[in-house]
Amino acid sequence: MEIRMLIGSIVTLIGAIFIFLGALGIVRMPDLYNRLQSGTKASTLGTILSIAGIGIINPAWAGKAFIIISFVMMTNPVSSHTLARGAHHLGIPLSKKTVIDKLKEAEANEKKEEQ
Amino acid sequence: MVVIILTIVLGLVMISMAVTALTAQRVRAAVLASGIVSLIASIIYLLLAAPDVAMTEAAIGSGLTTIIFFYVLNKIRRSDV
Amino acid sequence: MNLKNVIQIFILSYLTWLALNWSVNADVLITGAIISVLIAVLLCSHCEVLQEVRLSPKSFAYAFAFVGVFWIELIKSNFDVALRVLTPSLPINPGIVEVKTTLHSNIGKMLLANAITLTPGTLTVDILDDRMFIHWIDVTSTDINEATRAIVSKFEKYLEVMYG
Amino acid sequence: MEYLTLQNIGLVTGFLLILIGLYGALTQKNILRIIVAFTIFDAGLNLVIVALSYIKGRVAPIIDQTTGITNLSEKFVDPVPQALVLTSIVIGVGVTGVMLTFALRMFKTRQSLDINDFKETKW
């Protein structure tokens, strides 16, 4: 009983630490794509772990916690993918550290073929 | 006590976002800021023991209003929008 | 109107309904069945999304293995990115690389892209037929084949059995 | 220190939002920004009403295992203002939608979003 609640609260705490690190990444990273990497992904794992911890503490809440977790895991990658795709189409620049951009080359190639 | 501190922080965020909404350079940033005002309002509704209102604010006040705003902004493409 | 598709959507909705209500009273069961049938027949008779799923014992086993591998990768790479964020010099080497996938079904591609996106360090930016463009936080190779081996292969071998 | 209650914080935040929203609606020139200020005003008004209905130490007016079914009027916060605010939020989105489509029509006829360009009905 007591052990289970302790485990649940520690899982929640780990989730909160991941959320904080993700937010730190949002501020520190140099360009949008790297921010998406650290920011929304780490926040997603943090949220999942927090809710899982709450579900462990109260086993009666496990069903709803499971629904929320699977829902977040289904939707969050889709929204970050859509955002990254839109940003790249809009031409939001990558940082100076970037070594390669194959997508830009591919789009340039397609345009050349059309003409 | 913890709840009071949490509410104060959330209230300060709401007010600063409302000021941001009025001073933002582009309308889309203003709309996003007012969306954040509504989202945080729904957390404060939960703290004030009103889950029904919180759900309505999250679904209708924040979600649908922002979506309708962006549909209209999509029809008015100008440099300051 | 495809019977297999309708039955799959019905089972999915019914399980979701039971998990949402978290009770097995008769009224919950009956209402859920009626609502799930209505949704499956009226709204989803044309969305052929779960058609390509293969239903065999082997694919179920691989599904469990996929979930396990996915969670291990998720936690491992989260620690990796967290370390990068905490290091003062910010050791990143980002770039957008191209990889190839051998999956044909849409849902397999979507699951693969979602798994890649959810693991920090890699992010699916765009997908054109079987070419996927992935933003990689630490580019070790710009070659298509090597990037494919490093990013895609670990998930693909499970998804291939499940969705083809 | 006794002024620092949940209700008072909600009231102060709501009042400040009302003032900010009203100031924005009166001073902005762009129609879309006026509508944004109006939604902020709306949010502040609703927050004030809900904060007034809060009573310290009481719970949300929904019966379940944690509340029991006796002496409910000594455990619940006021449900009537909450129902009122629910109505107000739904009507708010209808009004905002109408305002936005009207702004769209105005933009289409005059290619301008400045409120000073529409003076025919001014008196």
Next chain:
Amino acid sequence: MVEIILYIAGGLILLGMLTALWRFVEGPSSADRIMAFDAMTVTSIALIALIAFFNNRIIYLDVALVYGLLSFTGVIVIARFLEKGL
């Protein structure tokens, strides 16, 4: 013991929200703002779950689900608005 750990977790979550807010104010592009908005709303789901735990009401989790659903659709709409696909 459990409650103290959860209070610390709540504090960290709030700090994360505020840090994301800084990125929202800072910009520089619209896409950055949307990303900060997304991170904030995902974080808020965890905050709502904690509030539900401290009030001991399972019904608050419904609010978290609606919140997540609407913020997801909002981010998709704004991203499609940016790439002119609306």
Next chain:
Amino acid sequence: MYKNMFIIVLLAGLGILLGSFLLTHHANKALPELPAYYADKTASEVGAANVVTAVIVTYRGFDTLGEVTILFVAASLIAMFLKTSKAPKDRHPRPSSVILSTAQKLLFPLIVLFGVYVFTNGHLTPGGGFQGGAVIATGFLLLLMANPQAEFKHGLLNFIESISGTSYVIIGILGAILGLGFLDNRFMSLGELGTLFSAGAIPVIYSLIGLKVGAELSNILHHLNEVQNEA
């Protein structure tokens, strides 16, 4: 200049008014008479676990009827404003990626199911017709996101809207004939408190409101999607 002075004086006056209200008001220690009656009697009189839902649907049912009417008028106004400028389709939106369209197909039934859950459980958990309708409209919105030029079944939406609106009024009249007054929920059995089939007609009424609101909001979004781009 005078206008700015006027605005500042107005806001300062309002600020002083609100501030003095804040300093003089006393927090309630107990519920007033009417809310106390609602809180005590809802379980036995109406049978709903959610007191707010009981107030909205039964005690203050006329307000909700008016609210639904206002939303209907708003939807009609939006349609009227946008329909007059119907032009040939000249929109070329950027197509969505495979990931979004596949995820939409998978999520759409689940979102609609969740909306139905929200409004059928309106008397037990927070939520109800308006929130559930908004969630269903979100599902349709996702459909539009994945394929902006999708052909919508306009007739079906209008049919659902009018049928559910009429049924709502008919149930209200049934309450007046069989029960005690217009929109009275006690002509169906109250059931056991806390189960799905309880609270008389409240789940039925809220489901009808949910369908109507969902159809109306989907219609609004569809009209906004169809109008052609300007400038």
